Amino acid sequence: MTKSTENPLARLDRLPVWPFSYGLIALLGLGYFFSFFDITNIAYGLPVISKQFHVSTGASAEAVSTSLFGYIFGALILSMISDRFGRRLSLTVGVVLYTLGSLATAFSPSVGWLVGWRFVVGMGIGTMIAQVTTYLGELAPAALRGRLTGLANIFSFAGLGVVPFAAMWLVPNYSWGWRALLFLGALGGFIIFFAGRLLIESPRWLALHGRMDEVEKIVSEAEDRVRRRIGTHALPPVQPMVMEHKGSNFPLLELLKPPYLGRVLLLLVIWLFYYTGDYAFLSLAPTFLVDKGYSLASSISFLAVTGIAFVVAAIVVYWIGDKVERKVANLVWGILMMLSLLWIGYFPSPMVIMVGGFLATFSLSTFCITNYALTAEHFPTSARSSGVAIADGLGHLGGALAPFVGLWAYKTGGFSLGFGIMGFVMIVPILLLPFTVRATRRTLTSVTEVPEVSSNLQPYA
Secondary structure, eight states, rough: OOEEEHHHHHHHHOOOOOOSSSHHHHHHHHHHHHHHHHHHHHHHHHHHHHHTOOOOOOOOOOOOOOOHHHHHHHHHHHHHHHHOHHHHHHHHHHHHHHHOOOHHHHOOSHHHHHHHHHHHHHHHHHHHHHHHHHHHHHOOOGHHHHHHHHHHHHHHHHHHHHHHHHHHHHHHOOOTHHHHHHHHHHHHHHHHHGGGGGGOOOHHHHHHHOOOOHHHHHHHHHHHHHHHHHSSSOOOOOOOOEOOOOOOSHHHHHHHHHHHHHHHHHHHHHHHHHHHHHHHHHHHHHHHHHHHTTHHHHHHHHHHHTHHHHHHHHHHHHTTTTTTTTTHHHHHHHHHHHHHHHHHHHSSHHHHHHHHHHHHHHHHHHHHHHHHHHHHHTSSSGHHHHHIIIIIIIHHHHHHHHHHHHHHHHHHHHHHHHHHHHHTTHHHHHHHHSSSOOOSSSSSHHHHOGGGHHHHTTTOO
C-alpha cells in the first residue's frame, strides 16, 4: 500500500455527517428490521404448526435449526459473491431470498415444505446481516461508523421486539395466524425490492476494482450534499490515506494468510461463545421459567417486556458508538451480560428476573451491535464481507449448540446452572476482546494496513 493525498476515499472519510440519502439509511434499516423479524417469528408458531400438520413439536422445530444452517450457508456464499462482484448485488439477492422464502413458508402445505423453505429464509437473513454490516461500514465516514451501525440496529432490534406482540395477536386467535406471522416478513422484502434504486455501490469496493470515475462521482455528490446540510462550503481538511491493494480474486485466500487468519480465528471464537450464551437465553429462558413455576403467559410477557431492551440498546450504541473505543465498550457489555445472567440464576425472584432479564437483553444487544461494527473493521475491502460472514456466520454454530449446552446445565445443576452457564460462557469473549484492533474513528484502510497489524493485535494497543 502507498500513501496518497489523491485518494477520493480520504475526502469521504473526513465528512462530519452522513453524506448520502436518508432514504438509503431507512432502506437498510428496513432490511435489518424484517431480517431480524424473520429470525424468531417461526418459534412462536411451532405449537400450532405441529398440531395442524399432525407432527411432533420436535419435527416442526427442525424449521428453526434449518434456518440457522441456511443463515451460515447464505452468509458464506453470498459474501464471497459480494467481495467479487459488489455489495449491491448481494444485498439484492439477500432480499429476494428471504422474501421468496417467507412467502413459501407462509403457504407451505406440509412440514417438509416448511422446513425446506426456512433454509432459504435463513440464507436471506444471513446474507442481509453480513452485507448490511459490511456495506454500512464502507459508506460511513470514519468518525460515524459506530453511530450509524447503532442507528441501523434500532430497526433490527425493533424487528425482534415486535415479534412477541404480533405473535400474541395472531397465533392464539386465528388458525392461520402463524401463516400471517410468516407472511409479514415477506412484506418487507417487497418494500425494499421496489425501493432498491436507492442502493449505490460501495465506493471502497469500486476503488479496489479500479473504477475511479464512479468513485469520484459518488464522493463529489456526497461532498455537495454535506455542504448543503451543514450550510457551509468549508469541509474538514483531507488527511493522506493509504491506497488498498486488490488482493486475490478469491476472497477466502486473503483470509487464509497472515495477518487476517489470526483475526478470523479470534473473532470466530468470540462470536461462537457469545452466540452460545445469547441463543441459550433467548430460546430457553421461557422453558426454565415455566419449570420454576411461572405460567407460559407470564414467561411470554417477560420476553415481551425485556424485548424493549433491544431498542434501548440500539439507541445507546447510536449515542456512544463513536465516543468510546469499541473493544473497550464491548468488554463492559460482556461483563454486564455475564453478571446479569448469573444474578438471575443464583438469586431468582420476580424482581430479579424482570430487572436482570432487561439488563441481560440490553447487554447482549449492545455487545452484538458493537461487535458487528468491530468485526467488519478487522478485514480489508477485498475480503471484508467474507471475513464478517465467516466470523459471524460460523459463530452461529454456538447458537446451534446453545440448546444442548443449556439443557445439559439445567439437568446437571437446575435453574441456577441453567442460567449460570449462559453467563459463564462470556468469560471467553471477555478474555479475548483486548486482542482485537482499535478501530474507532480510524479509517478502514489504516486499520487493515498489513504493516500495522502486529501493533493492533496487542491487548489495548
